[in-house]
Amino acid sequence: MDQKRTSFIVDFNELKKEKQRKSDQALMDVYGLLFTYVEKQANLREKIRAKHLFSHKIDFPRNQAFDQSLQLHFEHWFVFDYVTVIGSRIFDLFVRDYKNELSKPMLDLCGHLMLMTLEPVKVLKETRERLTVERKLTGDIEEVESFLITAEVSKGDFAFMRIVPAGFSHKIIGPVFIIDDSDVKRVEAQVNDAIDSTGKEVENVRVKRFLKEYGVDFMRYAKHR
Known part of the structure; x- marks a missing residue:
């Protein structure tokens, strides 16, 4: 047996x-x-x-x-x-x-890939192979892996990245940007306002549409460009 x-x-x-x-x-x-x-x-x-x-x-x-x-x-x-x-x-x-x-x-x-957005995450853990992040839209904790472009982030960073499921893993598509420490609270407030405006349905189309259109705008608060 x-x-x-x-x-x-x-x-x-x-x-x-x-x-x-x-x-x-x-x-x-x-x-x-x-x-x-x-x-x-x-x-x-x-x-x-x-x-x-x-x-x-x-x-x-x-x-x-x-x-x-x-x-x-x-x-x-x-x-x-x-x-x-x-x-x-x-x-x-x-x-x-x-x-x-x-x-x-x-x-x-x-x-x-069509539904993917440039979304906010909090980096909880980093290893050579993958990251553990909190996806701020849902609160889900997930392991994600770089795809072709290495995500250069550290534990504690508030970052924006595109994440897509691929098989049994989640891949980071494209480059990542990290919000400057001095602007994290401001960006978090704007993200939370966008989520709260949709009610409890955080996967609402309006949130996705907001990030699809305005996600890159948060890059003006990035540490390095």
Whole structure:
């Protein structure tokens, strides 16, 4: 009986690992296709419009060039949150154009990526492999892992990050920014006001919509840009 139980557990763990490998690969494939799509399809005039709006939202000098870190923030905001002149998000257009070429695991991930927002978290613990964070919108405590871009945060930081479920794990998509210690209370108050305005339904569409539109604005209070 013990041998059978042990064998079952080993098999289950292997299945779990295999599913996670497939989810990780699907995320990598979506990411690669997405940014290739943006490079080829994004209109130059649209990019210029987006850069001006992004600079305004984070209170950055309009004619000053972005450094590498800020460029990464811009690119992820441009892809996932920015609304084009025709009223669509770049990622939504990508899914529409590629829906017949994406595998089921990739399409499932795309559904989560569409709903993903730049959300506030409190970092409770950090290790080399993952972070433990409190997601301020729900109060849930979760372990999250960096994906391609290392999240350089420390225990106690109040930060904003995009989190997406992938298999049995949660991945941090894109760069993270940390709120300056002197502005944490101000930002927490604004976030709490947004949550309280929706009542007890903290997963309400209005909160998601608020963060989709204004989440990046909190970057003006970031420690480093």
